[in-house]
Amino acid sequence: MKNPEAFELPEHLVSKFEEAKKLEWITLAYLISTIILMYLVMGSSQAMKTAWLEDAMGLLPAISFLIASRFAYKKPNSEFPYGYHRAFSIAYLAGAVALFAMGCFLLIDSAISLIKAEHPTIGTIVLFGKQFWLGWVMILALVWASLPSVFIGYKKLPLAKKLHNKILYTDANTQKADYTTAFAAMLGITGLAFGLWWADSAAALFISFSVLKDGYTNLKTAVLDLMDRHPVHVDTQNNDDLVEGIRGVVTEWDWVLEADVRFREQGQVYFGEVFIVPINDVDITFEVEKGLKILEDYHWKIYQVTIMPVKSLSEK
Numbered sequence: 001m002k003n004p005e006a007f008e009l010p011e012h013l014v015s016k017f018e019e020a021k022k023l024e025w026i027t028l029a030y031l032i033s034t035i036i037l038m039y040l041v042m043g044s045s046q047a048m049k050t051a052w053l054e055d056a057m058g059l060l061p062a063i064s065f066l067i068a069s070r071f072a073y074k075k076p077n078s079e080f081p082y083g084y085h086r087a088f089s090i091a092y093l094a095g096a097v098a099l100f101a102m103g104c105f106l107l108i109d110s111a112i113s114l115i116k117a118e119h120p121t122i123g124t125i126v127l128f129g130k131q132f133w134l135g136w137v138m139i140l141a142l143v144w145a146s147l148p149s150v151f152i153g154y155k156k157l158p159l160a161k162k163l164h165n166k167i168l169y170t171d172a173n174t175q176k177a178d179y180t181t182a183f184a185a186m187l188g189i190t191g192l193a194f195g196l197w198w199a200d201s202a203a204a205l206f207i208s209f210s211v212l213k214d215g216y217t218n219l220k221t222a223v224l225d226l227m228d229r230h231p232v233h234v235d236t237q238n239n240d241d242l243v244e245g246i247r248g249v250v251t252e253w254d255w256v257l258e259a260d261v262r263f264r265e266q267g268q269v270y271f272g273e274v275f276i277v278p279i280n281d282v283d284i285t286f287e288v289e290k291g292l293k294i295l296e297d298y299h300w301k302i303y304q305v306t307i308m309p310v311k312s313l314s315e316k
Contacts, residue, residue, distance in 0.1 A: 010300045020159045024062040034145045044120040047188035047203035061171035064091035088267035092167040096218035103212030114201035146182035149175045169234040228264035255282045269303035
């Protein structure tokens with residue numbers, strides 16, 4: 001069995017992990033500037049208010065990732081003999097719950113605004129001695145809230161896949177799609193300029209649905225992972241073929257008649273068991289120790305493996 005004291009990311013991923021942390025710090029600084037700017041110019045626009053709250057919620061994944069990264073690789077101890085790998089899973093769940101709750105709130109708030117037929121107004125602002133329609137300033141704020149975010153999201157996506165980190169992937173994917181939120185808010189503001197009072201609330205409703213959908217999808221994934229389902233890829237949610245690869249390796253050992261495997265995700269890594277029906281007259285202890293070494297070196301995500309000899313697979 002692998003020494004639980006010795007877990008470290010492979011050397012080629014250490015720099016990726018550090019880059020991911022750096023990007024999350026950049027994300028925090030960028031989002032804080034966006035939140036302040038949008039708060040100053042949002043006025044009575046429901047679409048701007050919804051987009052502003054969505055950006056505020058965008059702080060959570062970055063904060064959760066940075067906090068979890070401080071705990072996930074702590075050494076196991078008597079209280080946590082399996083280590084702290086699920087810190088990332090807990091962070092992912094916390095972010096998903098918050099996103100889902102905010103989506104529900106925004107949906108209800110936007111729907112009420114639309115039902116009440118509220119007529120928001122957009123005034124003017126004086127800049128450099130000249131009077132400007134505040135809507136143009138709002139649109140500029142939305143451009144700042146979207147374009148850099150899309151670039152940062154694209155930078156995070158390959159890192160999240162390589163690190164098998166779902167909270168980082170969710171954060172990246174959400175930022176990558178931020179332009180849709182900004183575009184919807186721009187349409188709502190432009191609609192007000194043409195006297196379409198409902199355009200603002202309709203845009204806010206669209207943004208709310210987007211937030212709620214993301215929250216539901218991530219909440220479902222987080223709960224399924226904590227229920228120890230079969231490990232899946234972070235981007236496709238398809239079963240990770242790494243598990244079947246392990247089954248293939250084990251069944252090729254000359255001392256194995258039959259074998260079955262089962263694994264579960266704990267944060268970025270997998271824990272699991274390998275059940276083996278051995279041939280007669282084999283040195284089980286020697287073969288198991290040799291097999292563990294092979295599996296430990298198979299892939300960095302395979303962190304903790306137990307090999308269990310059984311008489312038949314029906315007894316596992």
